[in-house]
Amino acid sequence: MDLLKKKILEEGSVEEGNILKVDSFLNHQLDIAFLNEAGKEFKRLFADRKITKILTLETSGIAIASIAAQYFNVPVVFAKKIATKNLDRETYESDVFSYTKGRTYKIKVSKKYINKDDHILIIDDFLANAQAALGLMDIINKGGATLEGIGIVIEKGFQDGGQLLREQGVNLKSLVIIDSFENGKVKFR
């Protein structure tokens, strides 16, 4: 997606530890006009699939999932990262290991909002080790629903998540794949 490449090159920066910062449009400030273009692109990429629900993970997946959902005319469900007072006791849960934070956390979705008739598209902002995606897939599986695909805004191609999911036959589409950060410069696949 050329618009996204342009935004990454113009607005992104590569920080210590190969962290790509896209705070100006995706992770802290949200460029809603851009998210609409990304949403349209996800619709184009998954046009052949029957989608009944979009599943994402709080926090940074919520905006892109919500905007994209408008092009699919479906609701969004976001998995929650911690137990909160307001969450149903009846939840599907999975454990996710965060390499960034060096610890495992639990994600939960109420059983009310995933069921066996659902055809689910996972949407998230980043894909690196695919730990979050695997957790969401586990929840979809526990709910007896069907995974139709995974749409990612930025895939870090130099980490193994993308390969791992594709080898499992997952219908994974990323708007851009970054192959490396050479001397702080982003190299796209």
Added chain:
Amino acid sequence: MDLLKKKILEEGSVEEGNILKVDSFLNHQLDIAFLNEAGKEFKRLFADRKITKILTLETSGIAIASIAAQYFNVPVVFAKKIATKNLDRETYESDVFSYTKGRTYKIKVSKKYINKDDHILIIDDFLANAQAALGLMDIINKGGATLEGIGIVIEKGFQDGGQLLREQGVNLKSLVIIDSFENGKVKFR
């Protein structure tokens, strides 16, 4: 907003401790068609104001702020609740006391995304004690920006946040105000 009252009566439930659960459309599953109607209503309510940016707080404000932003043609900034690796060192910060969790937490916005030329509309899902709103107003103030108003989906009129903000002259508009939960039944103002 009649559509919202209908959704609260049909889909909401009142849990122990006067907690209103609207998980089916606002806090866990997101009814994007409804959020669009709410977004249009915010635009109508704040049509007389020049808005350059919408400010909200992770997590549950992000979806409604993002959908509403489409009607204002402005970006969204969401304040973050904890320090993360990816956040700028240069941030405006404020402390927020959570009555639900019984503790104070810090909220942060990068200085890059709030400046003195900004005319800001705060959008959030709930208003109760207004602690989050006051924290966001503190950040707007620190950034030298102008607060144009606060748009709330559901105001709990039996808690003092709404009164407190209106007495300060804040241009506060709530899509519905709930006056009480009598025997588990929602009573609107």
